[in-house]
Every structure is written in C-alpha cells, then in structure tokens.
Amino acid sequence: MSTYHATTILCVRRGGDVAIAGDGQVTMADVVAKADAVKVRKVDGMGAEEAGVLTGFAGAAADAFALLDKFEARLKESPQNLKKAAVELAKLWRTDRMLRRLESLLIVADKSCSLIVSGGGDVIEPSDGILGIGSGGSYATAAARALVNHTDQSPAEVVANAMAIAGNLCVYTNTNITAIEL
Secondary structure, eight states: OOOEEEOOEEEEEETTEEEEEEOOOEEETTEEEESOOOOEEEEOOTTOSSOOEEEEEEEEHHHHHHHHHHHHHHHHHSTTOHHHHHHHHHHHHHHOTTGGGOOEEEEEEOSSOEEEEETTSOEEOOSSSEEEESTTHHHHHHHHHHHHHHOOOOHHHHHHHHHHHHHHHOTTOOSOOEEEEO
C-alpha cells in the first residue's frame, strides 16, 4: 500500500521573530503526486492576544491533519501555554492506540518557543531556534544555520532561502515554498 507523504518543514527563530516554511512536494512512493501543497499554517490566537501559533508537518498528510486537529484541541485547553499543549499532544499520541500508528512529525511555534512534536513522545525545543523535519529537513537546517551565522537576514528570509537550498539538494523536496511568520 502506498502512502502519500509531505516533506520538509523549516522553522527559524531570531530575536523576537519566528518564521516557518514548507515545500510544496507530496510524494506517493517514488512519484511526485502534488507539487504545490501547503504544509504550514497559522492557528489564530486561541483567545490569546499574541499573533497565534505557526504549525507545519512532515510525513503522511492525512495523519498530520488528524494530529493538527488534536493539537488545536489541546491548545484551546491551554491557549497561552504552547509547551503544555505540545506535551499533552505527545502524551496522547504515544498512549492512544489509534494515534500511535500515525506517521508524521509536527513543528509548532509561537512568539516564545518552537517545538518538534513526535509520536514517540518527544517534545524538542532547539537551543539555536532552528528546527527542520522531513526528508529535506537536515539540508534545510544546515542551510539555515549557515545563513543565521553569516547574514543579517530575517527569519522569513532565512527559511525561504534555506528551503530553496534544500529543494535543490533533496529529491523529495521542491522549491515551491510557502513561508509564514509571526
């Protein structure tokens, strides 16, 4: 059975700003099924006065949408505590029989922190503010670290440029990039 997969998300935090980007490629086995998918989105305030939460996913698309729905429900319970919502999702994801089978990774970010959430119960906050997931995640992360260390680019510019580099290296990542910021 073939599974649709969406790949490569990058999140960069610099100063008080954060941006997230995703490529547009969705693959089915070794075939490009879609080239212009949008895998990042902004979840509005949830009652908080901040500008919201950025989310992105890599992995099986249907699984990711199910997890994003669960995450949003946890965020509504703790609208000003992204870490708590992420930990609660990770606990549910790891212990629920149905959710345990979902194959995806999430990046969530607000004005105060950026996190990777996995089905293994991981909730990881990077020390340098740069997160990459998916097939091209390592390429995008390496490019973003170089850009952050050697340029004055904003997080939105860094994610766009680093994703373009990843899209030129990884066969499961394209250069049809969607970037959003807080």
